[in-house]
Structures are given as C-alpha cells and as structure tokens.
Amino acid sequence: xxxxxxxxxxxxxxxxxxxxxxxxxxxxxxxxxxxxxxxxxxxxxxxxxxxxxxxxxxxxxxxxxxxxxxxxxxxxxxxxxxxxxxxxxxxxxxxxxxxxxxxxxxxxxxxxxxxxxxxxxxxxxxxxxxxxxxxxxxxxxxxxxxxxxxxxxxxxxxxxxxxxxxxxxxxxxxxxxxxxxxxxxxxxxxxxxxxxxxxxxxxxxxxxxxxxxxxxxxxxxxxxxxxxxxxxxxxxxxxxxxxxxxxxxxxxxxxxxxxxxxxxxxxxxxxxxxxxxxxxxxxxxxxxxxxxxxxxxxxxxxxxxxxxxxxxxxxxxxxxxxxxxxxxxxxx
Amino acid sequence: xxxxxxxxxxxxxxxxxxxxxxxxxxxxxxxxxxxxxxxxxxxxxxxxxxxxxxxxxxxxxxxxxxxxxxxxxxxxxxxxxxxxxxxxxxxxxxxxxxxxxxxxxxxxxxxxxxxxxxxxxxxxxxxxxxxxxxxxxxxxxxxxxxxxxxxxxxxxxxxxxxxxxxxxxxxxxxxxxxxxxxxxxxxxxxxxxxxxxxxxxxxxxxxxxxxxxxxxxxxxxxxxxxxxxxxxxxxxxxxxxxxxxxxxxxxxxxxxxxxxxxxxxxxxxxxxxxxxxxxxxxxxxxxxxxxxxxxxxxxxxxxxxxxxxx
Numbered sequence: 001x002x003x004x005x006x007x008x009x010x011x012x013x014x015x016x017x018x019x020x021x022x023x024x025x026x027x028x029x030x031x032x033x034x035x036x037x038x039x040x041x042x043x044x045x046x047x048x049x050x051x052x053x054x055x056x057x058x059x060x061x062x063x064x065x066x067x068x069x070x071x072x073x074x075x076x077x078x079x080x081x082x083x084x085x086x087x088x089x090x091x092x093x094x095x096x097x098x099x100x101x102x103x104x105x106x107x108x109x110x111x112x113x114x115x116x117x118x119x120x121x122x123x124x125x126x127x128x129x130x131x132x133x134x135x136x137x138x139x140x141x142x143x144x145x146x147x148x149x150x151x152x153x154x155x156x157x158x159x160x161x162x163x164x165x166x167x168x169x170x171x172x173x174x175x176x177x178x179x180x181x182x183x184x185x186x187x188x189x190x191x192x193x194x195x196x197x198x199x200x201x202x203x204x205x206x207x208x209x210x211x212x213x214x215x216x217x218x219x220x221x222x223x224x225x226x227x228x229x230x231x232x233x234x235x236x237x238x239x240x241x242x243x244x245x246x247x248x249x250x251x252x253x254x255x256x257x258x259x260x261x262x263x264x265x266x267x268x269x270x271x272x273x274x275x276x277x278x279x280x281x282x283x284x285x286x287x288x289x290x291x292x293x294x295x296x297x298x299x300x301x302x303x304x305x306x307x308x309x310x311x312x313x314x315x316x317x318x319x320x321x322x323x324x325x326x327x328x329x330x331x332x
Numbered sequence: 333x334x335x336x337x338x339x340x341x342x343x344x345x346x347x348x349x350x351x352x353x354x355x356x357x358x359x360x361x362x363x364x365x366x367x368x369x370x371x372x373x374x375x376x377x378x379x380x381x382x383x384x385x386x387x388x389x390x391x392x393x394x395x396x397x398x399x400x401x402x403x404x405x406x407x408x409x410x411x412x413x414x415x416x417x418x419x420x421x422x423x424x425x426x427x428x429x430x431x432x433x434x435x436x437x438x439x440x441x442x443x444x445x446x447x448x449x450x451x452x453x454x455x456x457x458x459x460x461x462x463x464x465x466x467x468x469x470x471x472x473x474x475x476x477x478x479x480x481x482x483x484x485x486x487x488x489x490x491x492x493x494x495x496x497x498x499x500x501x502x503x504x505x506x507x508x509x510x511x512x513x514x515x516x517x518x519x520x521x522x523x524x525x526x527x528x529x530x531x532x533x534x535x536x537x538x539x540x541x542x543x544x545x546x547x548x549x550x551x552x553x554x555x556x557x558x559x560x561x562x563x564x565x566x567x568x569x570x571x572x573x574x575x576x577x578x579x580x581x582x583x584x585x586x587x588x589x590x591x592x593x594x595x596x597x598x599x600x601x602x603x604x605x606x607x608x609x610x611x612x613x614x615x616x617x618x619x620x621x622x623x624x625x626x627x628x629x630x631x632x633x634x635x636x637x638x639x640x641x642x
Contacts, residue, residue, distance in 0.1 A: 056442055058449075118627055124441050125367045126626060129577065133619030140616040242570070246453060253446060298457040305450030310435055313443050 008175045019164035037166035038224050039267040041173045043251035045220030051258035053213040054193025056128040060248045062135030063108040065240035067222025068229035071104030097160040101226040108222025109215050116214035142237040153236035161231035173220045256315020334484045339607045345491045347599020348498035352553035353576030354591035356546030362522035362586045363542050369448035372573010373455035378551025379558045381417035386471045399475040410473040414555050418548040425547025426540045459566030470562035494556045575618040584635020
C-alpha cells in the first residue's frame, strides 16, 4: 500500500470518528468547518486546472451551480420516491444523498466536457473570458428553468451535508488531484503548463490533457455544489455568479498555483478571514472609514490579489518544501 | 416595419455605448497585448464622476440646471459634465497603468490578467464603499423628450445625442490616431514596440496616453448611457465591460474600425434578441456571440490573421 492511500484511509477514519461528535459542535463553528471543507474541494479542484495545467478558468462557480442543482433536483424529485420504494431508513437516505452528490459531480463533469472541448483551443485571456461567459450562460439557463425554481431559487428540505461527507469529499479531491499530478497524466498537465508548443512537439495530445484536467476539476466543483446546496438548504442562481468564481480563484492564487498544500491552507485562511474581519469591523476603537472598508471583504481580496501579483506571484505559501526539507534534515 | 426600425434605432444607441468602451479595450490591446479587465469599471467611474460633477457645473452655469427646454446653457452644462468626467477617467486610467500594470510589463500574461481582475474587483467594491451600494439616480443634464414629426417612431432626443456625440468622438479619435504625432507613435508602438523605442519614441508616455484616451472614451460612454438610463450603481460596469470586450473581439481585437463595427453589431443584435426572442437571454447573447466568433473566426471580422511564432 502506498503512502497517499494510507494517509487517505487514516484521514477518513479520523473524520468518521470526529463526525460522531458533530452534534456537540457550536452551530457557528460547525458552519465555518463545513464551509472550509467545501472551499478546500473547490480550491483544490480549480488548482488542477489553473495551477497544474496552466489554463485560467473563471467559470468554476458555473460547474458548482450544475452540481448543486442536479443533486438538489435528485433529492427533491427522485429520492423520496426511491426511499418509499425501498422502505426508508437513515442508511438508505445517506446512500441516496451520496448518490445525488455523485450525480451532481457527473452532471458538472459533463458540463465541463461540453465547455472544455470547444474552449480549450483558446489560450490565456481568451480562455478566461470564455469560461466566464460559460459560467454566466449556465446561470442564465438555470434562471430560466422554472422546474428548479428559476430566479426564485430552490429550497432543499433536508440538511444532509455533515462533517463526514464534506471532509470525505475534501480528502478524495486532494487524493485524486495529488495522485493525478504524480502520475503520467500529471507530467502531461505540467508540460502543457510549462510549454505547450514543446509538449505538442513531443507528441503529447495537449487538448486531451487540458480537457481531462477541466473535466476532473468540474466534477469536484459539482460535488462541492451538491454539498453546498444540502448544507445551506437554499440555492439561488445569483449565488453562483462571477464573484463566486473569483472567490475560488483568490483561494488558488493565494495558496500558490500548483501548490496543493498551499491551496488547502488558503481555503482555511480565506474562510476564517471574513469572520475575523467582521469582528475587527465591530471594534469601536478603529476609525469609521476603516471599519466601513473592512466590512467589504472584496476590497481586501482585490488588494491582496494585486499585491501578491506585484510581489509574490508564486503565492503566499510557496517555499513550504524548503521548510519541510530543513525539518527532515534536522530529523536525520 | 416601424417596430423593426424602432428596435434598430434602440440597438444603434446601445451599440454606440459598446463601441466607445470597446475602443478602449482594443487600443490597450494594441499597445500592450493584454486585456484590461478593469476597463468596464472605468466606465462606471465615468458615470459617477458625472453624477458628482453635475452640481458643481451648475454652480458655474446656473441656467444649465433648467432642463425644461433646450437652451445653450443646458447644452453647455451637459458638455462640461461630459468633458470633466472624461478628464477624471483619463487620470484614473493613467494612474492604474502607472501604479499597477507598469511594474508587471515583463511578467507572464497570466500575472497581468489576474492583476487586472484584481483592479476590476477593487474598483467595484471600493466604489460600493465610496458611493454606496444602492443605485443612484443620474441628474437630468439634458431635456429628455421625443423628437416630433417621425410618425410612429419614438426617438428620444437623448438617443440622438448619444449617436451624435459618439460620431464626433469617433471622428476626433480617428484624427488623433491618424494625424497627430502621438497617434503615429501609438500605431508604431502597436506595430513593433522595440523598433518604436529605437526610433526615439518614449514607450511609457505613449502607453500612458493610450490608457488616458481609452479611459476618457469609456467615461463618455458612461455619461451617454446614464442620460438614457439614469440608474447608476458601482457594479454597473461589469456586464457592459464584458460585452464591449466581446464587441472588440468580434471586430478583431487591436483594430479600431473593428471595435466600432463590433459594438454596433452587438448592440443591434442584443436589442433584436430582447425584442423578438426573450428579454431573459439579454445577457447570454453576448457570450454566445463570443464563443461562436472565437471558434469560427478567432481573429474577428476585420482582424489580421497572425501566425504564431515559436
């Protein structure tokens, strides 16, 4: 058994144990914990596209929307009928929820394939804007589909997402991305990123690798969307707009493009940060203009983006390997 | 037929707004080969500059406030508001370029793109902080009424103002780019930056000038749009910005005539879709056009075909 698989199993066992105490957690912290998990899934999956494969996608929230709506439609319209057919029970309910999540993932992956095949012929700025456009088209389409609530949004009756499912998805996303990157495919991704022309000259089917990264990324975005839908219990097409995609892009860039541990750290940091900012904005001691500015986290995010690009384009948490090597040397 | 003509006129006035914004994208792309993502937000700042400047202008020209009828003073007031906000945005554009884009000039394109997205989000949200997030009502700087004697057609005076001002600005731009020293330098820079700089052109000055010019046009678009649709808010620049980018790509990015053509085409197309298909697809149509054009004619309608050098 290789190391990543051991880590995966240990982690899954740990969260399974931890999920027994789920009820004891303060709802506020629980909310933050789940959001962190969902953001890890989103960040790590976008990192596969934007970081490792070097394609700049701005439409991740669109795939999240597909996953959210597909899985919500499953649990609202299909699952009650199936549940009645098999006699119900909490195990069946959980199994059906997992099924709905996976269905949402596949729906998003399918959307990713449909988007990726035509648009991945484009590069850089164009790809960014086309993916943004696809994200918006998905949003407009959902808005015009009355069956899933259209512009009124969609309510989901049961809160199925828990600690276990969320972190299981996070662990799987990390495992799949790390394994992919360290496989032959990963060499392909990195080569597409580093020099597409050279990759093509070496006989690598660059389109295949790009589409593959895109589809896997979209799959996990769909899973995250399903988790989000069954956690918030209300989804609205406006919630999956351009700004949502930017949120995920900020996670990836802050963590460092192509740096999975960094992205995980960034997902945690950027989920806690707005909470900290809220506390900071409530401080009476600060001047009023500063408090007003702190309340809008996007001001800080945008300054963070610009500042990072000017001074540390490799991300906040790069160079972790250096410290790890130093630590290992000390151990030896 | 009347209805079709009506839609066409509405489309033309919307299209001129897109065309003015698209020119900024295309000019910046011409000299720097990158997409200034924040350009749509400069358009927003233009509208807000007009909103805050109008009362000051009326202090100088008190008669300009009277918009019950057409007069020299109301036209002069509107003209002053337009020019002043163009100046404000020109300064803003030059500042953005100097502070943010200039240090990144030799960096990978992705870095610059991310920075531009950062600038865009900053302008939107700092605007929300500064101006307030709720929509504001743009002051009436020109009397708005329908032109008489056109039968069933309703053409508002403001709509014709949009067309006329756009036309004047386009002629002025053409003159600047084709006939002045600055314009010649701009074209040289777009053609070959290294050679231009060897010929004694100060590239930094020209790039600043280009940003200023493009931003001024965006500000004009902001004012012209606001006199027709007076509700302005800090996020109003996002969609017109993206649509104008689509217009620039449609016409062939880097090509000034193409940007105008693309803007007009997109405006007319959008109005026709809203009029004859469904208003719900108003915002999706531009993206559909973009995807189609990038797949079938990536260089745009008037763009040159460029081969990629390795």
